[in-house]
Amino acid sequence: MGSSGGVWAQPVLGRAADVWDYAPSYLISAGISALALPFLALSRRENAAADKPEPADVEVRIRGAEIGAAASPG
Numbered sequence: 001m002g003s004s005g006g007v008w009a010q011p012v013l014g015r016a017a018d019v020w021d022y023a024p025s026y027l028i029s030a031g032i033s034a035l036a037l038p039f040l041a042l043s044r045r046e047n048a049a050a051d052k053p054e055p056a057d058v059e060v061r062i063r064g065a066e067i068g069a070a071a072s073p074g
Contacts, residue, residue, distance in 0.1 A: 017025040
């Protein structure tokens with residue numbers, strides 16, 4: 001849940017814990033999280049390029065020398 005979800009969910013869960021104790025508030029929290037599952041499934045179905053990891057083209061350097069290359073003294 002993002003920060004906007006916490007704006008309404010935290011007070012609701014806090015009040016539920018006050019009224020019914022902690023166990024029911026955990027169940028309410030699970031229900032709120034379950035409501036997000038259809039949206040997660042729809043997001044995955046989009047198969048957006050931003051969701052796919054790409055290999056990084058990174059050169060690792062230590063003190064200006066490439067790893068595996070002979071380091072000059074000094």
